[in-house]
Amino acid sequence: MEEDSKKLDAVLGRRSVPEMRSNLEYRIIQAAKAGRQVQKEKGFFAGLNAAIDEFFCGLALPKPAISMSVVLVLAIMTGVYSDNAFVPDLEEANNMAVYMDFEQVAGYGGSYE
């Protein structure tokens, strides 16, 4: 058992690692330098894009449900407080009711005595 373990360690020790195929250190150092250079060159445009994105994000509508609720409330308030042709005032409404009443009575042949 002990012997097997020693043999195993010896066999495992035979495992080798091949040499690197290329000058990896140099490649990594250059890639890092190049990457930082590209980042710097892109810096101005990246900043500009970010500012534009932020601006449009600010303009974007909030959640649809909230937007609809706000629009509905605004519409109701506008309707309540506005004085336009579609909303008759109280006197006019009374006259209209009397007129409608008369029309109704007339239509039934004077059963209204």
Place this chain on the structure above:
Amino acid sequence: MGVSPINYTDYSDESLMDLVVKEDHEAFSVLVTRYTKMFYAAAYRSCGDQDAAEDIVQDAFLKLWNRPGIWDSSRGAKFSTWFYRVVTNQAIDYMRKQKNTKGSDALERISDDKESAQDGMERAEKEGMLEGAIQDLPERQKTALNLCFYEGLSNKDAAGIMGVSVKGLESLLMRAKTGLKDTLKRNGMLDNEDDYKEVSNGRG
């Protein structure tokens, strides 16, 4: 940018990392020169593929350069131990992606050696068998074996890298060695006394 007048070669890894955080390319270069070979070997032992090992090491170093914040000096970890974890994780990711698509380079690279064809073939066969047996181990057993046996890390450091207890690591090592012993015995690699004598005390 000219050559830095400061000689960083005497700096400790951790001091260099403090400079890398401040985007000091010279400090980064010293770290790369100091550790590429060692981590390439670790990556190769994990994945068994030369090109992949080079890519893994390059990716790990570039990740460090582009996001130096991943190194947290306040934790008091040794740079090399911490970076083993980065490289090992990259290698594990690679292996998961490549599972069953590619074998090891062992057979391929032996053909380049300047030894007789017969000897070369025999050695290639043995190395291929050994590499195959190690690569076939479950991922965590293989990582434990690589870190402790080949990278020479202490059990405590290796356990820290793998995120297991020292007992857990010892259990993984034990299982790895038992599994390898069985496989190599089946293939007659533990029977040849000459092989044993020839390589006794050899490592890496």
